[in-house]
Amino acid sequence: MLTPEQILSDLIKVNTVNPPGNETAAALYLKGLFDAAGIPNEIVEPEKGRGSFIARLGSGPKKLLYLSHTDVVPAGDDWDYDPFSGDIRDGFVLGRGARDCKSLVAAEAYAMLKLAAEGVSFNGTLIFGATADEERAGFHGVRQILEQCPEKLQADFVINEGGEEPVEINGRLLYFIQVGEKGTAWNRLTARGKSCHGSIPTLGANAVSKMAKVIGAISDYRPEIRLIPEVRALLEEIGLLTGFTSPLQENNVDLLLETVEEKSFAEALRSMSRMTLSPNMVNGGSMTNVVPDFCQADIDIRILPGQNKEFIYNEISRLVGPDVEIEIPNYYPSTISTSQCEFYKLIENATFEVAGRNISCLPMLSPWATDSRFLRDAGIPSYGIGLMAKEFDPQGRTTVHGRNENIDVASLRLKADFLVTLARNYLT
Numbered sequence: 001m002l003t004p005e006q007i008l009s010d011l012i013k014v015n016t017v018n019p020p021g022n023e024t025a026a027a028l029y030l031k032g033l034f035d036a037a038g039i040p041n042e043i044v045e046p047e048k049g050r051g052s053f054i055a056r057l058g059s060g061p062k063k064l065l066y067l068s069h070t071d072v073v074p075a076g077d078d079w080d081y082d083p084f085s086g087d088i089r090d091g092f093v094l095g096r097g098a099r100d101c102k103s104l105v106a107a108e109a110y111a112m113l114k115l116a117a118e119g120v121s122f123n124g125t126l127i128f129g130a131t132a133d134e135e136r137a138g139f140h141g142v143r144q145i146l147e148q149c150p151e152k153l154q155a156d157f158v159i160n161e162g163g164e165e166p167v168e169i170n171g172r173l174l175y176f177i178q179v180g181e182k183g184t185a186w187n188r189l190t191a192r193g194k195s196c197h198g199s200i201p202t203l204g205a206n207a208v209s210k211m212a213k214v215i216g217a218i219s220d221y222r223p224e225i226r227l228i229p230e231v232r233a234l235l236e237e238i239g240l241l242t243g244f245t246s247p248l249q250e251n252n253v254d255l256l257l258e259t260v261e262e263k264s265f266a267e268a269l270r271s272m273s274r275m276t277l278s279p280n281m282v283n284g285g286s287m288t289n290v291v292p293d294f295c296q297a298d299i300d301i302r303i304l305p306g307q308n309k310e311f312i313y314n315e316i317s318r319l320v321g322p323d324v325e326i327e328i329p330n331y332y333p334s335t336i337s338t339s340q341c342e343f344y345k346l347i348e349n350a351t352f353e354v355a356g357r358n359i360s361c362l363p364m365l366s367p368w369a370t371d372s373r374f375l376r377d378a379g380i381p382s383y384g385i386g387l388m389a390k391e392f393d394p395q396g397r398t399t400v401h402g403r404n405e406n407i408d409v410a411s412l413r414l415k416a417d418f419l420v421t422l423a424r425n426y427l428t
Helices: 004-013 023-037 102-117 143-147 207-220 229-242 248-258 262-271 309-320 342-355 374-377 393-397 408-428
Strands: 039-046 053-059 062-069 092-094 124-131 158-159 167-169 172-183 182-191 276-286 293-304 326-331 358-365 382-385 406-408
Touching: 004 023, 004 092, 004 102, 004 406, 004 408, 023 053, 023 102, 023 124, 039 374, 053 062, 062 374, 062 408, 092 408, 102 124, 102 172, 102 393, 124 143, 124 182, 124 408, 158 408, 167 229, 167 358, 172 207, 172 229, 172 342, 172 374, 182 207, 182 309, 207 276, 207 309, 207 326, 229 248, 229 262, 229 358, 248 262, 262 342, 262 358, 293 309, 309 326, 326 408, 342 408, 393 406
Parallel strands: 062 124, 062 158, 158 382, 172 358
Antiparallel strands: 039 053, 053 124, 092 406, 167 172, 172 382, 182 293, 182 326, 276 293
16 A cells, blocks of 8 residues: 555656646546455546546445645756655655645645455545645636536535644644635726826826825735634633733733744734735836826735625725726635534544643634635535644745755655544544
8 A cells, every 4th residue: 555655756756736637637546446345436527628526435324524635836947856756755755745744745645545445434525625626716626526516525524725834832832723714805996087198298198196095005004903703712712821911802812922932923913903905016108108098906915704795895985086986806705613512522632632631622714715605605514634743844834835845754644643543533
């Protein structure tokens, strides 16, 4: 039987950069493994080359879905090794997708293959879905499956990517369970003016200058801090570990964050506590000697539970004024699954079993998006994990969507052990 690192190495060698995706090639690789093990499986391919792999083990009333995705983002340049080599070197697996998200694909595949090889008797069904197109909103993957054949992904609860990787604070290692994620409300703003010759600009009305003031107002905007119960619990635990003695209130969240030494983690916490706005694209003007009559800006806005499209429109209108047009071309509300339930406790206990009792396990709201949002909207509780071995290198998280992506073998095996443990605990 292949090890998790061997499966991951093989998957990295299959180039599934999206676009175009080519996820069927990864699905065929998985099919070969599962056919050899005698595990029922299928490839769902709504469009040629965009296949998702689904396998099922066991039968009975309970259903647990292990979800992951096989597509990856482009590799870019300046890597120190071939991004599609899949080399296993010095205790690491190297290449695009090593962390996002082929490591989870490999760990889930290994867990199911191991359970099948051991002949574990289930009182339920373990479902494995390695799907297409997560990196570009799931239209050819989870979303299409839920629209056309939702029964294939129907489960009591789901394990997926999405959890923040562990963080150590004052000697205590924190593991995280993603219970929800912020929504997207991308805005497209359009400013209009009057063109004229650039040598006499006062004869016109400069749309770029108008937009510059708008972007300044957006950059200066300070969103209201809102703490959902799970984020409040997370921040209170961090406050205890950092020695923050004041009772947590919305007006002292930023003071608490100043006590967190790991700044990238502190900024992730900041994003969990408020709406974020980032003006990321601006386009205006046609020639240097022509005063522009048009300027467009795209704003990446991420919203909290309870903040809907109407809320966003009202806030942005107040910032930009009546002369700027507002569109919301990409909107998806925040989604959340409760932490006060059996499923969360099962995940928490399985984490303790594989990572040890001298850790903390905490809920989190992720600032980013995953396919879990579609499953939550379909009524299926979904939880994201970010398990890593205690000795993992925290700097490795910067390789996700970056250069020199990698994962250590110990962390990969820990993910696999967690998945085996959780399936045993729930389905036997």
